[in-house]
Every structure is written in structure tokens, then in C-alpha cells.
Amino acid sequence: MADVAKRAGVSTMTVSRALRSGTAISQETRKKIVAAADDLGYVIDATASGFASGKTGFVAMTIPSIDNANFADTVRGVTDGLREYNLQLLLGYTNYDIAEEERLIEGMLGHRPDAVIVTGGAHTDRCRHLLSSYGAPIVETWDLPAKPLQHVVGFSNNEAGRLMADHLYDQGYRRIAFIGGDVKRDTRGADRRRGFEARLVELGLDNDRIISATQPPTMMHEAAQAFDALIDRWPDTDAVMCVSDLAAFGALSAAYKHGFDVPKNIAIAGFGAYDVSAFASPEITTIDVKAAAIGRQAAMLIRESLGSSIEDQTRQIRQTAVDIVIRASTAKPREN
Amino acid sequence: MADVAKRAGVSTMTVSRALRSGTAISQETRKKIVAAADDLGYVIDATASGFASGKTGFVAMTIPSIDNANFADTVRGVTDGLREYNLQLLLGYTNYDIAEEERLIEGMLGHRPDAVIVTGGAHTDRCRHLLSSYGAPIVETWDLPAKPLQHVVGFSNNEAGRLMADHLYDQGYRRIAFIGGDVKRDTRGADRRRGFEARLVELGLDNDRIISATQPPTMMHEAAQAFDALIDRWPDTDAVMCVSDLAAFGALSAAYKHGFDVPKNIAIAGFGAYDVSAFASPEITTIDVKAAAIGRQAAMLIRESLGSSIEDQTRQIRQTAVDIVIRASTAKPREN
């Protein structure tokens, strides 16, 4: 920076101002300085800058899995919402493990992010403590936690499960199952399952056809195996909701191998509105949670929080939309 | 840190040493200091640490798209390979746009990463300049660039295309097409296409059945449309390679809508060994490039580079495996 200042014939302080926005400086001085910086290939050192100003320009974010179109969409929403504010995303994935989340968060907080976005409302006690005492905006997403840390942008996974139970019931299905992951790890998937089960009971149906023998993420392979186990144990099952569309696609694949017609012999539904569910044969009924919009809203919340003084901070709880997308895979009820 | 030092009855310098590894300090002093730090909830400030030491602990990485299982696998490989070294990944996605890559890289370099990983060998001139003059290990992945910036971990996309052309020819297909993205943006997909075309010509076939009307990433929807266009223009096409498995799945879906049997009426092949290709009906022939291994090798290269003095740095070019995975979607040749 001193070199740039010398070349432009000004002080380092003026260079510092010229290279930021929202600072008082004359147009021609700035132009001169920017030219000098370009000549020298100078890029401002965000490390030193953050160190001096206390604003690092980082937003830390954790997601359960990087290889998941839903969370990827939320990340995209955040990135898009933050792009023009020169904020750099610090991304980590927890592998659906809150102990790993704690480790990640601890490492990320060392880099002093200006805000933090986490997925879900389940955290270790230590992680909750780290976050709540950190002193920067925190946003929990993809859930409506009973005890929010601070801001929330999410939806009720329980409601999503109930929505699908209602739909399958309305279509005439009565022997309804669920394929999903480990309750301890994918807490949101577990919430969907609980809502689904609870609604089945309210509708007067059994809720014991639950196959959850797999670790999350429940992918195609695990779901195909789970489907085999389901049919083995309850051969008369006439509909199944899967914890995600990927699982539903795996189940669909297994159903073909059993010689089943979907939905004539069995209905299959998913969750998440992945591309694959729209292009499967038959197309798979699913639930769309507008993952990118969750990210955009989280980014908006952060911008507002960073823009206002600490006294103005009010906790924001924003519930996002959950839409059922009805397709052929649950379209034809059997005669009962 | 001063508080911790006071509480433990030592100097800040000793605290600094106690909280790092590989520093000379007595066991009991360290124990005392760690206890004091825990009591105070003290976490070292990586910003100041990086500022003082010149080592930030960041590894910057750019990928074309976050929502792509192949690149996600590479990211996972990098993360896993770096985890125990306390390196934090700074991830950005370019959306297959080298101008966006330049912007991203510039922003990331401001945070002074200890190493940089990029996807592919196509960069803007300015980006090449920024990277080559940056003074830290650089790894290009997923390609074998003609003019590498420094280290490379990748494979020949051209060869991958040729491999599939050979397979389809061997199976007896003769009227072979390609569905892929914009040559300007997905340069690796374009290389696959070029190798594919070139091999078709060597085998004495036409190479004009190329549909590339879409912007990358060529996803299911675009590929389905492209398939329609292909059949409209060249109804007698008997095989098609798609730029990725996602595209292949979209094409498969379109083929069903045309009433085609795959592979009896037309063979469909993909690239990337995505889960979806293994669970589609029929299962889709693809090419496995071991995406996670690319990431692990890149991480290994970086660890070695960071561990050795600058004089010992020799450029490493590591070619990775490319395996064809033959499945039912290309299994049954037609009579010619």
C-alpha cells in the first residue's frame, strides 16, 4: 500500500480510502490511485484489513452435506444475496453430525466471521454457547427451532410430513409406509417422519411401517435396500413416503426390480423437489421447500443486521413456504 | 490472550506457543494454559494469527458449480485430505464462467490463502497473471492443461470422449450423436465432445449429429429438449453420448416420451458416474473419473508443497484414472 501511495503521490490513508466505497475522496484522486494499484498488481490485504477494522467480510455457513441439491440451492441463494456486498462465504459441511458441526463452527469463529448461518436447530450445548456468545448475527435455517439462537429462516418439517400423509390418504392409500434416515442424525428428516406418523394416526391408520435402517443421508442405494426390507416385512404396503427425492428414486428403482407398477401397485413420494423426481418415470410426487429462497432470505437478514446498530437488532423468525407437488407417482389409488 | 497469560501466570508468548502444535513447551505449562483458556472461553484469533505469521490457514478453491455431485466429490476429497492440518477451505463457484472465476479468485487472494485449487485450465489472462504471481502453491484439476500454471491433478477429457466413441462403435452403433453444452463455457465438456467427434471420424463415421444448443450446466431439462431436437433432425440416430449423466438421464426421460426402448431403439451414455445413472432403468453406461481421488491428490500435493521450502518445489503433473462403466443402456446393438 505504501508503494501505491508513493506512486500516486498521496498518503497510505488516502489509498485506503480510495480502495473502499462509501468514503469521502475526490474523483480524480481516486482514479489516480486505482490506476497506480492496477499498475502494481496490488490487491488489498483482507487479512490486515479485517484485523484493523474488526470486519472480516466473512460469512460462515454450515450445511449437512455439500452433495445435496437442496442445500446447494440454499448456498446459492446466500451467495447471490451477498455477492454485491463483498462478503466471502466460509462454507463447511457437518455430515449430519452435530459434534462435527461444533468442531467446524469453532474453527470458523476463529476467523471472526461477521455473521453465521447454520442448518437446523439441533446443536451441541457447547456449540450453542459458542454461537450465542459470539456477538454477531446468527441465522438458523431449514427448521423452526423451539429455542432459536437468534434469527430463523425456515419451515416446519413436521408440517411437511403431515402434508404428504394427507395427500396419500386423500388419494385412497391406507397401508402407508415411510423410508428415512437415522433419527439421531438427520433431525429434520426425523421431524418429517414424526409429522407423517402423527397424521397417519390421526387419520386412523397404522404408523408402524417405518424403515429407518440407514444412516443419513439416505441415498438411492440405501433407500433401494430399505424398499426391499419394507416389501419383505409388509408386502401389502400400498404407498411410501421417502425422506428425500433421492431416496424416492432409489425406492422406485427397487420397485421396478420387484416387478411393481408405480403407482398402480404402490405409490412413492419424496421430499425436496430435486430435478430427478421431475424426470423419473413415473414423475415423483414431492414437496418443494424453495431452498434457494431460504438462502436469499438469510442473506437479506444478515445484510439488515450488519447495517443496523446492535440496539436495533430484533430477533426475526421467518417461516418459509412448503408446497406439495403432486405428480404421477401417487396419482392412481388402488381399489380398497 | 493477555488475560489467559495472566491467569496462567506466564507471558503471552508462552500462551501462543501452548496453543499451537510443534512448539517447544513443557507439558505441565501447556496443561495449565489450556485450562486457563478453556475457563475464559478463549479461542485464538485466526485473523491476527494469520496476519502476524503470514500463514492464514486458508485454501482457496473454485469449482464450476456447487450443485454437481462430481465437483462436490472433489471438494469432499480436498476437505478430507486437509482436515487434520487445520486448513479452512474457501470455496467459490464460477458458474462455468471464467470472468466470474477471475472475480472470485481476486476476492479470495485478498484473504491470502496458503494455496489455491482451481477447476480446469481455462482462465482469463488476468486470472492467470494473478495466480502465477501469487507465490503460493496452485493446483489445476479435472484437466490436463497445455500450459499449466503450476501443479496439475487431472485427466484428459478428450480421451474420455474417445473412450465412449470406441465403446459405442464396438457395440455396433453407427449413427452416433452427442448432446452437450456450450463449447465456450464448459471447456472440459467441449474437450470430451472433440475427442468423441475425432474418434468417430477415425472410425469412418459421420460426426455431424451434435446438439449443443444449451448453456452449461446441461441439466436434465435442457438435455430432454436437446434429445427432442436430435430425433427431430436425425430420426435414425442409434446412439447418443451426453456430456454428463444428468444430461443422459434427461435424454432417457425424453426417449421414454417418444416411446423408445433404450437401448433397443437407441443407446444412451453419460459421463461422471453419478448415482442417478446406476439407478435409472435401464442403468446408464458412463465414465468414472474418480472425482474424490482428484481432490485427495490435490490436498496431498498442497500439504507437500506447504511442508517443503520454496527451492524444493517441482511442478507436479498427476494424471488420474478414467474408467468406462458399461451398463445396460448401451448393451444391445441394433441390426445394421
Added chain:
DNA sequence: TTGAAAGCGTTACCAT
């Protein structure tokens, strides 16, 4: 609109 000086929290270096 510009400049000078102080200081951000840590580590490198040298001394003990």
C-alpha cells in the same frame, strides 16, 4: 478532502 499517529492480537526473533 487529506494526513499523522496509534493500535488492532498475534508471532518472529533474539535473549536469557
Added chain:
DNA sequence: ATGGTAACGCTTTCAA
């Protein structure tokens, strides 16, 4: 094995 001191490159604050 431990401590003192300078320095990292920038921004904040205050003054001109």
C-alpha cells in the same frame, strides 16, 4: 523452556 520487543498492513481517530 520461557520472556521481551518489534513488526505484520491496515483502519480508526483526530487534526488540519
